Amino acid sequence: MNQNTKCVHAGTIRGAMPQGANSPILTSTSFDYTNTDYNIYPRYFNIPNQTAVIEKLCALENTETGILFGSGMAAITCSALALLKTGDHMVIQKDIYGGTHYLLKTEFEKFGIDYTFVSNDINEIKSGIQKNTKIIYIETPSNPLLLITDIKAVSEIAKANNIITVIDNTFATPINQKPYDLGIDVVIHSGTKYLGGHSDITCGVALTNRNIAEKIRISAYNFGASLDAQTCYLLERSLKTLNIRVEKQCENAMIIAEAMENDPKIKKVYYPGLKSHSGHEIAKKQMKHFGAVVSFELGEDKAYAKRFFKRLKYIMPALSLGGVESLICVPAVTSHAKVREVERLKIGVTDNLFRLSVGIEDTADLLEDIKQAAA
């Protein structure tokens, strides 16, 4: 199957019932265990609607299996805590989603798990490895500066040192980037973003091999952040159009990034599809399209954003990203609000950095909206 066909058909529930084009929503939390040799229960991550979505996502990411969670953070937390224990160490990219940053500060330190922040530079990642390093964790493109990390190089270093690799593939989506094919062990998504795609569900997923999945599943049973059948159904429905949505979003993003680069009002544009982007060459190697988030610096003071947002007609100032509607935010006060100011500024998340999540609207309308608001 090719990508569109996988999006539509992989995993659909078929069974002893009238054959519909869509999976039925099986809301039961209790299942007759005399017919199976294992127990079926939502928090065991094995109800039919969860399994159907996992099958589709595995078809898209080329992984063996996976676990669906109630949020992206649940997927990250359960995966990390399943694979680490007190005294272990993780090498982690510093330009990552602010929530992941916060997780380390609040929970890892509490559990005595050590970590070293590194840049996306492969030599720095390598030099961060210690004797007790168990995980290398990367996010590419990263949130919000869209830094690109060489996935294959990271997986090779990790394999040589017997370390598990985890990637947050949320920004790329499985349409643009298939980290498992490049040697990464665990692929995580905040499904709240592109996988859901309509800004109406919260979910997450960890996709991996059977061996690692068994370990994550044990922590997941305990932490309990499972996903209900109705949300699974909405996610399955959304995934049918993933390829089509993401292709249009990336096409829009490329055009907008190029236009912004030629606009003298905009100080700096961050988009891996631009030749001027530090990670452009690596992105070309490992991505199909360059994603649909464009970050840029605009305005002189903190108050500028308010004025700019007020003038926007279609692009909505809001948290989150990946939906069919274009959204914009200032990461300093949203996704990175919990990161200390000094650390935030050190990684380049300034008060005048905007993160635009490009939707599927007509390109000309989006371009016009940005132009008139910036004017």
Ligand SMILES: Cc1ncc(COP(=O)(O)O)c(C=O)c1O
């Ligand atoms: C890259 C990335 N990873 C993970 C998350 C966390 O996902 P969720 O909000 O679904 O828990 C986010 C949320 O914004 C994100 O942007």
